Amino acid sequence: MLTARRRVAASVAAVLTGSLLLASCGGSDGGGSSDAKTLRLWHYEAPNSAMGAAWTEAIKEFEATHPGVKVKFEEKSFEQIQKTAPMVLNSSDAPDLMEYNKGNATAGLLSKQGLLTDLSAEATKRGWDKLLSPGVRTTSQYDGDGVMGSGKWYGVPNYAEYTMVYFNKDLFAKYKLAEPKTFDELVAAMKTFTENDITPLANSGAEYLAQQYVYQLALSKADRSWVDSYELYKGKTDFHDAAWTYAAETFADWVKKGYIGKSSTSAKAEDAGVSFLQGKAPILFSGSWWYGRFQDEAKFDWGTTLWPGSTLTPGSGGNLWVVPKSAENKELAYDFVDITMSKKIQNLLGNKGGVPVAADTAAITDPKAKELITHFNTLSGRDGLAFYPDWPVPGFYDVLVSETQKLITGSEKPDDYLDALQEAYDKGAPKR
Amino acid sequence: MKVRAPRASRASRAPRDSYAVFLLPGGLVFLAVIVVPFLMNTGVSFTDWQGVGSPSWSGLANYRDLMDDTEFWASFRHSLFMVVAMAAIPTAVGLVLAAALFDYVGKHFGSRITTVLRACFYLPQVLPIAVAGIVWSWILAPDNGSLNELLEAVGLGGWRQDWLGDPDFALYSVMGVMVWVQLGFPLVVFMAGLQRVDPQLYEAAELDGAGWWRRFRHITLPQIRPEVYVVLTWCTIAALKVFGAVYVLTKGGPGGATDVPSYFSFSTFFEKTQVGYGAAISTVLTVIILALSLVGLRLQTRAEDAEEGART
Numbered sequence: 001m002l003t004a005r006r007r008v009a010a011s012v013a014a015v016l017t018g019s020l021l022l023a024s025c026g027g028s029d030g031g032g033s034s035d036a037k038t039l040r041l042w043h044y045e046a047p048n049s050a051m052g053a054a055w056t057e058a059i060k061e062f063e064a065t066h067p068g069v070k071v072k073f074e075e076k077s078f079e080q081i082q083k084t085a086p087m088v089l090n091s092s093d094a095p096d097l098m099e100y101n102k103g104n105a106t107a108g109l110l111s112k113q114g115l116l117t118d119l120s121a122e123a124t125k126r127g128w129d130k131l132l133s134p135g136v137r138t139t140s141q142y143d144g145d146g147v148m149g150s151g152k153w154y155g156v157p158n159y160a161e162y163t164m165v166y167f168n169k170d171l172f173a174k175y176k177l178a179e180p181k182t183f184d185e186l187v188a189a190m191k192t193f194t195e196n197d198i199t200p201l202a203n204s205g206a207e208y209l210a211q212q213y214v215y216q217l218a219l220s221k222a223d224r225s226w227v228d229s230y231e232l233y234k235g236k237t238d239f240h241d242a243a244w245t246y247a248a249e250t251f252a253d254w255v256k257k258g259y260i261g262k263s264s265t266s267a268k269a270e271d272a273g274v275s276f277l278q279g280k281a282p283i284l285f286s287g288s289w290w291y292g293r294f295q296d297e298a299k300f301d302w303g304t305t306l307w308p309g310s311t312l313t314p315g316s317g318g319n320l321w322v323v324p325k326s327a328e329n330k331e332l333a334y335d336f337v338d339i340t341m342s343k344k345i346q347n348l349l350g351n352k353g354g355v356p357v358a359a360d361t362a363a364i365t366d367p368k369a370k371e372l373i374t375h376f377n378t379l380s381g382r383d384g385l386a387f388y389p390d391w392p393v394p395g396f397y398d399v400l401v402s403e404t405q406k407l408i409t410g411s412e413k414p415d416d417y418l419d420a421l422q423e424a425y426d427k428g429a430p431k432r
Numbered sequence: 433m434k435v436r437a438p439r440a441s442r443a444s445r446a447p448r449d450s451y452a453v454f455l456l457p458g459g460l461v462f463l464a465v466i467v468v469p470f471l472m473n474t475g476v477s478f479t480d481w482q483g484v485g486s487p488s489w490s491g492l493a494n495y496r497d498l499m500d501d502t503e504f505w506a507s508f509r510h511s512l513f514m515v516v517a518m519a520a521i522p523t524a525v526g527l528v529l530a531a532a533l534f535d536y537v538g539k540h541f542g543s544r545i546t547t548v549l550r551a552c553f554y555l556p557q558v559l560p561i562a563v564a565g566i567v568w569s570w571i572l573a574p575d576n577g578s579l580n581e582l583l584e585a586v587g588l589g590g591w592r593q594d595w596l597g598d599p600d601f602a603l604y605s606v607m608g609v610m611v612w613v614q615l616g617f618p619l620v621v622f623m624a625g626l627q628r629v630d631p632q633l634y635e636a637a638e639l640d641g642a643g644w645w646r647r648f649r650h651i652t653l654p655q656i657r658p659e660v661y662v663v664l665t666w667c668t669i670a671a672l673k674v675f676g677a678v679y680v681l682t683k684g685g686p687g688g689a690t691d692v693p694s695y696f697s698f699s700t701f702f703e704k705t706q707v708g709y710g711a712a713i714s715t716v717l718t719v720i721i722l723a724l725s726l727v728g729l730r731l732q733t734r735a736e737d738a739e740e741g742a743r744t
Contacts (some may be wrong), residue, residue: 262594265686394705405686
């Protein structure tokens with residue numbers, strides 16, 4: 001199977017190379033052949049997700065506007081691309097266009113190693129730079145050290161994501177609780193639920209949710225320069241500062257008070273999502289990637305709000321379209337990215353429950369989708385996307401999981417927890 | 433004598449040469465998939481490399497870091513627990529069960545029941561570890577896992593635990609799952625070993641009034657000693673390189689409580705993209721496994737030689 005696929009790929013490559021030589025055309029960067037007949041595309045969005053549906057439509061649109069050109073799409077898993085991308089991109093098997101995770105430890109690392117194509121000229125020429133807000137654009141650009149936020153364009157996100165408080169309106173109504181508009185109201189609601197033997201917050205200690213609670217608590221006491229220091233190394237990050245200390249202590253306190261279940265230590269993100277969907281946990285704080293699923297599966301009335309009392313929240317542009325340095329048909333890849341940025345595809349993405357970055361607001365008809373996009377516009381307007389806590393250092397995700405688990409089990413005090421984070425951060429962050 | 437000797441040596445050399453031809457493909461595959469990657473891995477372990485770009489030579493730095501890495505040594509301590517769970521306990525329990533099935537169940541309930549029971553014990557070995565791991569993570573789930581529900585149902589609700597999420601229990605829970613996974617292998621090997629024990633030995637012992645335990649101690653155990661060595665060596669190696677179960681059940685958590693060297697190497701390699709350091713971990717792990725295997729085989733050979741010497 002693999003051999004057959006490789007043989008086909010080799011034949012396609014041979015035909016393309018031969019035609020390139022015969023026609024003596026194509027850019028000096030090895031791409032841009034006007035007679036290329038195949039666009040090799042990899043992404044890892046589920047077909048029924050908002051992005052999956054939008055990209056499927058984009059493929060149709062691409063083939064309609066590029067007669068004679070076939071899109072050879074290969075569906076990959078997130079893990080597959082995450083774990084093997086550097087090796088694949090370093091080989092001759094690289095596709096023409098690929099979805100890849102954003103951030104210093106991923107797209108930044110590849111850009112630093114020279115494995116990605118510089119898209120700066122295309123971003124200006126095709127107007128992508130105008131379509132993306134500053135917060136979303138941060139993950140597109142990387143400097144010479146692979147640090148996001150400035151430098152050349154190495155990726156284009158077509159959607160955005162952000163975290164929010166999902167709450168079960170039926171359960172709030174049952175216990176005569178108002179929808180949480182302030183932080184105090186949120187805490188009061190959690191207290192009431194606990195008094196009624198309900199663990200209010202859905203959590204997963206074995207995966208990202210727990211660390212995002214901690215990070216959100218820190219963000220509620222932070223500002224943009226704090227985020228820039230932490231994520232972009234523009235200053236010194238002190239894990240014993242007021243924001244991190246408040247976050248670690250409050251989180252530990254919430255575990256003690258029963259707002260976060262001790263038994264969530266080994267829970268995965270899916271477990272947390274399911275406990276919210278089953279009506280067991282009335283509140284879940286997580287990303288917009290849950291939105292479409294909750295819309296489909298929740299059997300109760302639910303609402304969302306941004307984390308009360310905080311300007312900043314975890315979020316960013318979505319995963320990136322990147323063009324490998326060794327891609328053979330770069331021009332086709334740019335055309336495809338351009339189509340995904342078109343109003344038609346962006347509006348489709350929005351109506352399917354995604355967060356488009358360049359949609360026509362009037363064209364979003366679904367009321368829930370409108371709410372999602374309104375929240376995003378509020379965040380975007382106040383420059384509130386604060387990225388994710390695991391981004392600054394490769395492997396920091398595992399450190400955060402492991403250490404936050406200790407905070408949940410009580411086997412580590414907040415002070416020791418912050419010491420451990422500081423040590424891992426200092427060890428992995430680039431010296432600047 | 434003088435005439436016969438060269439003929440004998442010719443006769444013994446000819447089959448050896450033909451065997452060598454049969455060994456060649458295996459040898460080449462071994463070279464390609466074991467020796468060369470191992471040497472490459474060892475080479476990488478002397479570099480500082482993120483998996484892409486050019487590696488830079490760092491000499492013994494990775495090994496020096498490894499010596500001071502408390503997480504690495506903690507993972508090795510957990511490995512010793514895994515040796516208990518995957519080698520010691522299954523071998524001991526497997527021996528008793530194999531003897532019981534062969535000597536008692538077989539006699540009183542027939543060979544069909546014995547075969548069914550043996551297959552039941554062996555079933556976890558057939559299941560992919562990913563499937564078994566997922567099923568066990570449901571069973572051990574804290575809120576609605578079957579084990580906690582069962583405890584509740586029989587009035588032992590106070591014993592409910594977060595089996596995989598509590599650092600005081602997680603390692604023992606993983607060990608329990610591994611005992612379940614591993615038990616079938618020694619059992620089947622020991623039962624096969626028991627087939628070659630002369631039944632007259634048991635009959636004679638029974639006539640002399642030896643009970644089941646005495647027969648087990650003085651006949652079963654000594655007779656299948658070679659199988660015990662093989663199983664112990666094999667299972668110890670499996671325990672030292674255990675990965676799948678930890679990956680599926682706990683991912684080394686909570687807070688590193690179930691981390692083992694192979695998972696530690698994997699996360700260093702792929703999550704932290706410290707490829708050179710990850711390679712150093714796996715090199716050390718390979719050397720330790722190799723050394724233990726050689727010691728195991730040596731002990732086995734020595735014991736067998738001693739037994740043969742005692743018989744002659």
